[in-house]
Amino acid sequence: MRPNKALLVKLLRIAAQLEHCLLNAYLYAACSLKSMPEEFEEIGDESNSRRAIQFERVRSWKASLLAASKEEMVHIHYVQCLLRALGEPPCFELPQRKEGEGWLFPNWQTMIDSEGEVTEEGDYVKVPINTLDEDTIKEFILYESSDLLQIENPFEDGSELKEVFGDLADFEFDLHLASVLKHVDDPAQYKALKEQLEDIYTHPITVQVTASRDEEEEEEELQKKYVRFKSIGDLYWKGILPLYEQAFELGWVTYDNLDLNNELREGQPAEAGLLPVGPFYRDKNFEKSVDENLKDPLRNYKDVRDIVREILIEGEGFANFRFRAKALLAKVEELGQGTTLGGEGEREYVEALIEDKNSQEPTPDWLANGQRLRLSHLYRFIIIWEELEQEQRGGSLSGETSANAGVAKRQKRRFWQKWNAPKPKLTSGSNFEPARQPISQEDVNSNLGLNKLTEELPAQFNACYLVLLAWLSRMYEIRDWQADKPRRQAIQMLASWPLMSMAIRPFLELASFFPVDLNKLYRIEPDYLPYLPPNARLLYEVYEQYITRENQQSRKTNCLQAAKEVVRGLGNPALEKLPDQDQLNLYMDYLAVRVLSDAAEWASEMIGVFDTTAEDVVRPNYQKMLLARLKELSYLGEFQKQFRFRVQGGYSNQLPDLTYENLHPNKEDYEEKPEYIPEGLxxxxxxxxxxxxxxxxxxxATDPDPTADEVGCTGTHMLHANDYSENGQEKTYQYFxxxxxxxxxxxxxxxxxxxxxxxxxxxxxxxxxxxxxxxxxxxxxxxxxxxxxxxxxxxxxxxxxxxxxxxxxxxxxxxxxxxxxxxxxxxxxxxxxxxxxxxxxxxxxxxxxxxxxxxxxxxxxxxxxxxxxxxxxxxxxxxxxxxxxxxxxxxxxxxxxxxxxxxxxxxxxxxxxxxxxxxxxxxxPMSFLDNRANNLLEKLKQQIPQPVNSLNREQVDTIVSLGERTRLVSIPTILPHTTTISWxxxxxxxxxxxxxxxxxxxxxxxxxxxxxxxxxxxxxxxxxxxxxxxxxxxxxxxxxxxxxxxxxxxxxxxxxxxxxxxxxxNIDGSFTFTKEWTFTADIQEAVKKYGCDFSKPILESSYETIETGAKERTRKESDSVFGKGFPETLSGSPEQPGSYEYSSDPIDVDGASVTIAGNFGCTEGEDPVKLTWTATFTVKGDNEDAKSHAIVLAANFFAKDAQDMTIKLKSHFGPNNVN
Structure with missing residues (x-):
């Protein structure tokens, strides 16, 4: 390989590993977070009045981390495409991993560590798997930071950059309240309500916490700090991009990925697995660019440059973060000058977002820049850090004033005017931990079932993770592209969002409940996979054939022999004639679905463990959450059912090909088809x-959240902290x-x-x-x-x-x-x-x-x-x-x-x-949502007492929950999902x-x-x-x-x-049906004449010829459901204008007889005028079945005549005159 091309490939493989590691780190941190309101009920051993605030806040952190994870998946997709275009195999392997430190990137190092200390030679990148805490989020910030941002040292107390971070957090808080109060039109009322909500959201709590660690312990921990690379931007802009320009000039780009792009977007079923994975909306201009990147092939250098630009915008937002952040804050201050809405620019920003979403015009540059900054990974992580610091202060905001003039008045008002009273004395702040506290090792050790679950969970997760990597490697493979297409499309539908939501995320959330050795997660080497059943270890051997260019021939031969044996066992001679690579593909899929079924059986076994042994050890709310995730994992056997079905073209209610159908003759065992019975339903x-x-x-919880999610996070439905019921003193928390x-x-x-x-x-x-x-x-x-x-x-x-x-x-x-x-x-x-x-x-x-x-x-x-x-x-x-x-x-x-x-x-x-x-x-539906928002806003106002510091926890729950509900229906067009409107x-x-x-x-x-x-x-x-x-x-x-x-x-x-x-x-005697029509009073005489003349019945054509004034008429056989004609005789008193009565002779119906006695009548002096037909049927006979049949025929006779009469009346008097 040419030296420069080899270097480009090496850099792309580093980029692939880097994006992969970040995805894993972000995803586990998200899954480690507390999620149910009960988990925030106490801080330490004391009641937590900020429960609802922290519940909503931590959920937003989880959503941000999951959003970043999803966009990292798209970045991995781009890098794989860049490799594939060069004719190179996909790269899903992870770099070397050091026990207790994470994955190693020796090519990169940061200028500073997460304590703000300058790094030394050899302090290269290490990406660990950790629960979310302050150190973790600071490291995430460094992952996404540029060189310049590191030079400015964002972690130094009192630095201008740190103060800008605080200003951004304040701006986000103001935006949040502006969304809650969007429908408050009076500026004075807006200001008052905003201040009241600020008081509630920032009211501090005092909690005694554990004393700080010993100096020696702290120093030892500092020596373990993970250092970071200089910047992802350098890798892409200065490394990959110039070499890729050379690749086009020198003809190294041999594939344009057109076949891959077309396949991924080939109809709804193929898209279904990938749609929820894509980047999050920022603005119309960016959305158009992203869509082009996802569907256009790599035809020239500009395509690569656009892709790199997207990756960096989603990560850092822009180069020169501080400058962009200050520009955003200055623009918000400008919007707030002379406002008629109240507030300090945040309301105008919200209105601008809504107006832009509803407009066909391109997004204004200032708003596009602001949104790309706000939704970048770096910005999201900064907000998490700032909010986490606030919670660790017990909820109170920092007393630092801002160096940014555009926000100084906001900071001064918020911090000094509101909090100039003596502060609550804290030992060292609030002992707030956003990550879930695992079940103790002592409790696990004392319970054989929990011990088994804790020990085996990492291997089961790794087995599912191996399936994900193995299948992803197939999606980007070049060899034998068309031959493998049906199976690969099935993989595309299953191996991205569905497998991530049904296996990866539930497994990681499950792991957060137990003292699991995190170093054992994301390991696919045989020692970290289940020993039995052997399917996962065999799958690893197959996967090696895809990721390792130089394999031992004996191992490759053994693997291929195993593949051929499995193919022979499938009983299809045509498959045995396939090339070796295709048989290896079949073998991979054969093993992959069985690995998932093995994990499902393990989860089912663990459900049994919980039902019998874990009740005394695991707290009730944990039991509920654990069982939900185990149940979700127990469905993984569905992949084995679905894979062949999808390969053969089936999906949901879409039938597979006839070959598949013919192999399953019992397909209609459970049909409930309305049209199934040939004689008619x-x-x-x-x-x-x-x-x-x-x-x-x-x-x-709604897509893309897993069905096991009890509260909602990235979908549309959201549980809130006051969704509980009370029975006396006992409180029952509700959940999805x-x-x-x-x-x-x-x-x-x-x-x-x-x-x-x-x-x-x-x-x-x-x-x-x-x-x-x-x-x-x-x-x-x-x-x-x-x-x-x-x-x-x-x-x-x-x-x-x-x-x-x-x-x-x-x-x-x-x-x-x-x-x-x-x-x-x-x-x-x-x-x-x-x-x-x-x-x-x-x-x-x-x-x-x-x-x-x-x-x-x-x-x-x-x-x-x-x-x-x-x-x-x-x-x-x-x-x-x-x-x-x-x-x-x-x-x-x-x-x-x-x-x-x-x-x-x-x-x-x-x-x-x-x-x-x-x-x-x-x-x-916007009027409906506006009305609901106003109703909720009124309820919110009624719940806010004076003074707000008298609130108890349940009152805060109600206020915060009402606020969140109000926000979600007030700004539906600018939420991540617009389903609140479309549904x-x-x-x-x-x-x-x-x-x-x-x-x-x-x-x-x-x-x-x-x-x-x-x-x-x-x-x-x-x-x-x-x-x-x-x-x-x-x-x-x-x-x-x-x-x-x-x-x-x-x-x-x-x-x-x-x-x-x-x-x-079932009758003994007679039964009667009545039909009534109404008309306007001005046509009463016409109605009488047309509807109440025995010799001229409404359905005159259904009778033999009737002479004027006749007292008998005969129903035609052709117009009789009884299969024969029959006479009807005028009966009762002489015919009067406006009414008449009649009766029939007995009609023989298969051994039973039916007699009809009826009358027509028109009301006098009423408006509307009513024309009424009443028919009484008498059915006689000794045979019950014959009588039942006769009753049905009689009912049909009446209903059909009533229907036909309605048609005649509307034709005669006009459709609008008859009801």
């Missing part, structure tokens, strides 16, 4: 159509458990963990309630299809007989609930795109309809479960137990997305008052049958719906509990439902649900 039957709507809790909760009054399904937030009298309330019940009848057959294709379920073939509003059935609520299965609540089965894409199937799925009784037991009306029994042994399976193909074929996933404007009127009846008012406005506009349609086990319910006389229908019609109805074959017509229920209009603040989405239940008629 319903045939010649009566059915109930129950319509429900209301609000359900979506108690889950990814449950869907539709009711809180179901006595057969009590729920302890329910997050019910106060949204005011006009806000939504939890509960999905009946809006109306209808009796319908099939018009021969009822068929179901999706229209448009894969959109909304369209039910055709039912005719309406009777509809009753819920309030006319009973004074009590009739509720619809999705119940738990055992201890598992219903949840959206997506697992961060492993199981399903956005919009997931719900499981478990047990539908229950009941009447809520205020002071008595609820009355169970209907209950049925989804079909989940295995055909052979009748064992019940969860959705996750099924194969990916069985899930796809089940039809339980969503059928399509839609817009809120298509919500039907019947569903809107249960909208909250707030939503009814706002959803019709042109400004919706309010979206609907997600579902449609499938429900054909599993029926539950026990109350008898018909206790069912108010049946009772009401009988009262209106004299028709007795009952459920059929003797279903033997779900694949016959009339044996399944049909569920057509929609979730959407998500209220992220209340954690509630709007649900509307149509449930079709076939019912059996």
């Amino acid at each position: 319903y045939q010649d039957t009566l059915a109930l159509r129950l319509r429900f709507s209301g609000y359900g809790l979506v108690q889950m 458990d990814h449950a869907l909760i539709w009711q809180d009054n179901d006595d057969k399904d009590p729920i302890e963990n329910i997050i019910c937030r106060d949204t005011g009298e006009e806000g939504p309330e939890l509960g999905i309630k009946l809006t109306e019940a209808s009796l319908v009848v099939t018009d021969g057959r009822a068929r179901v299809r999706f229209a448009p294709i894969k959109q909304d379920l369209n039910v055709k073939g039912f005719l309406e007989l009777l509809t009753v509003k819920a309030e006319n059935i009973t004074s009590n609520d009739i509720c619809l609930n999705l119940r738990k299965k055992g201890e598992t609540a219903p949840f959206l089965n997506g697992l961060n795109h492993i199981v399903w894409q956005d919009g997931e199937p719900i499981d478990p799925f047990i539908l229950a309809v009941y009447q809520h009784q205020q002071d008595e037991d609820n009355i169970e009306l209907f209950q049925r479960e989804i079909f989940n029994q295995t055909p052979k042994d009748d064992q019940e399976k969860t959705l996750l137990d099924m194969s990916p193909l069985q899930r796809t074929v089940s039809s339980r996933g969503p059928s399509g997305f839609d817009q809120y404007i298509n919500i039907p009127d019947w569903a809107r009846a249960n909208f909250s008052s707030e939503m009814k008012e706002e959803i019709g406005k042109p400004e919706y 309010l506009k979206l609907l997600l349609h579902y449609g499938h049958t429900v054909s599993g086990k029926l539950g026990e319910v109350a008898g018909g006389n206790q069912n108010p719906i049946f009772t009401k229908i009988q009262g209106e019609t004299d028709l007795q109805l009952s459920q059929d509990h003797s279903i033997e074959n779900r694949n016959q017509p009339n044996n399944r229920w049909l569920a057509k439902y929609t979730k959407g209009v998500m209220d992220a603040d209340a954690l509630l989405d709007f649900v509307y649900f149509e449930l079709y239940i076939p019912v059996k008629p």
Whole structure:
């Protein structure tokens, strides 16, 4: 290799290792942080009044660290592309690692260490894995610092740079309060509220803490300080970039990565795994550049320069950090001069961000510069450091004045006017530690189960980490590109965000609970992998073939022989003919998915350990968090299910190729397809159509957070410190458990963990309630299809007989609930795109309809479960137990997305008052969020007492939580995710049958719906509990439902649900149906003439010719559902204008007889005028089946005639004149 090219490759490999190490360090630091409000309940042994403040603050630190980690992943991607363009293999190996010190970078050293001391020769870079504390965050700052920043020494007390850091932290605090108070229009009120909130957020606490360490101990610790490289900028700008320019000039660039870029963006499934990994939005100009970097191939030197520029902007922001920071602060001061909004420029900055996001114009330079600075890694780390120092002072702010003139007045007001009273005396500040305190080694040693978990956890993590590296190496491989494409695309969908969120992050968070040896993490050498099963060690041998150019021939031969043996065992002769490299790829994938399954089995075993041995040792809130992460890890076996499915083209509800389908003949074992039964879902039957709507809790952290996250961090849903319930003196903390909760009054399904937030009298309330019940009848057959294709379920073939509003059935609520299965609540089965894409199937799925009784037991009306029994042994399976193909074929996933404007009127009846008012406005959904922000702001004002120093911890919890909620709905357009807005506009349609086990319910006389229908019609109805074959017509229920209009603040989405239940008629005597039409009073005489003449019936064409004034007419056979014609005779009193009565002769129906007695009548002197048709049917016979069939035909006769009459009336009088 040419010397200069060799140097370029070496520098790129150093860059790859550097970005990789930073990713690992940032990620573990984030995962080490406390996350639940309970973890902040005490400092030392004393109550912590700053619990809510620290909870929200530390969550923001975690989000910043995770954001930096994700952008480091993108940087690694760029470096791999730069290597690949030169024809070089990918670089995912880590540098040498020294016990207790971290990864070593001997080529680089910083000018100073984290104590501000000048480094000496040989003090080169070491990147350790540590929990987050002050030393760690200071080292992170040095990682991202330029030479100039180090020369200015940011760690020297009293230095100008340190003071600028403090000014930036103050500016961020002001921005935060400006976002909370965005809807306060009065400047004086804004100022007063801001000062009150400042007092609360900065009110100090006094906590006795441990005395400082001995001088000798401190000195020894200083000698262990890790020193840093001069700057990442030097590596890229002065090292890589000039050599890459030469690479283009001399023709070293042999690949442009066009094939890789196209593949990564080739359709939704391939993109799904990578989308949440990308850089965070800064401004429109930067966003355009980033998008070009991600999708454009490396065709020239400018492409490389743009990529390097992006890496450095995301890391440091800009060169000359201090100058840029002071320019930002000066601009903010300029914005605050002459403000009419109140504040000191921070409100104008927020407004500028919002205006820019809503504008099509390019971002103004000053704002673009400010945002690139604010969202750089260096800036984020500086803010964490400053806020951490504040918390370690007990919450009070520093007394230093600022050297920056633009912020001096803010500092002076905040520090001297507010805190000129004597300060609380602290031993050495607050003993605040943001990182989680692990379970003690003593407790671990005393418990065999916990000891086993602690000892084995690093190896299990490393095995999953090895899978990640092995698969990533394949993504950037050059050899045999097209041959490996289907498998590599499956890897791209699984090996980035899904594997990071389902394995890496939960494992690291799990590790933070235990005294794990951190030096054993991120190690993939065989000694650091599980001994048994051997899959991880075998995978390492394969991985070596990809990362090591010069391997021992014997080891390579052994590995290839093992690969060929596995390929032979797959039973596909075509695979045995593949080249050696492709067989090695197959072997890698074969081992990778088994390594993940091994980790899943380990996690399941550890859940058992917890259930039996750990309760006495582990505090309750830790138990909950540990079990959630172990459960998340127990799902890793899903990768083995998914991999082949995705290789063959399957994903979520997208079917794989026919080859795969043909190999799985049991794919329809658990189908709930509405169109599955050839004869039609319903045939010649009566059915109930129950319509429900209301609000359900979506108690889950949202993408990209893992499903095990109890509080939310990087997604849209956020738990807050006052999300707890109190029962007397006992406090129960709530948390995200990814449950869907539709009711809180179901006595057969009590729920302890329910997050019910106060949204005011006009806000939504939890509960999905009946809006109306209808009796319908099939018009021969009822068929179901999706229209448009894969959109909304369209039910055709039912005719309406009777509809009753819920309030006319009973004074009590009739509720619809999705119940738990055992201890598992219903949840959206997506697992961060492993199981399903956005919009997931719900499981478990047990539908229950009941009447809520205020002071008595609820009355169970209907209950049925989804079909989940295995055909052979009748064992019940969860959705996750099924194969990916069985899930796809089940039809339980969503059928399509839609817009809120298509919500039907019947569903809107249960909208909250707030939503009814706002959803019709042109400004919706922003008008809805503005209204919610104002309501929350009013509640916030009411909670702030005078003086604020009298607040107890619970009051601070409430104020801070209300403040955070207000902020999130006040600035939705400039949050990292705009889903707070977009979810309010979206609907997600579902449609499938429900054909599993029926539950026990109350008898018909206790069912108010049946009772009401009988009262209106004299028709007795009952459920059929003797279903033997779900694949016959009339044996399944049909569920057509929609979730959407998500209220992220209340954690509630709007649900509307149509449930079709076939019912059996049972009569002794007669039954009656009535149809009513209304008209305006001015056409009363015309209505009488047209609708109340026996010899000229509305459906005149359905009768044989009738003479004027005749007292008998004959129904045509062609227009009779009974299959024969029949006479009708004018009966009762002589015909009067405006009404008549008639009756039929008995009609024979397969061994039963039907007689019809009807009347038409028009009201007098009313507005509106009513035309009413009433028909009474008498069914007789000895055969119950024949009678039932006759009843259905009679009902069909009435409903069809009523429908046809409506058409005729609207045609005659005009559609707007008939209701």
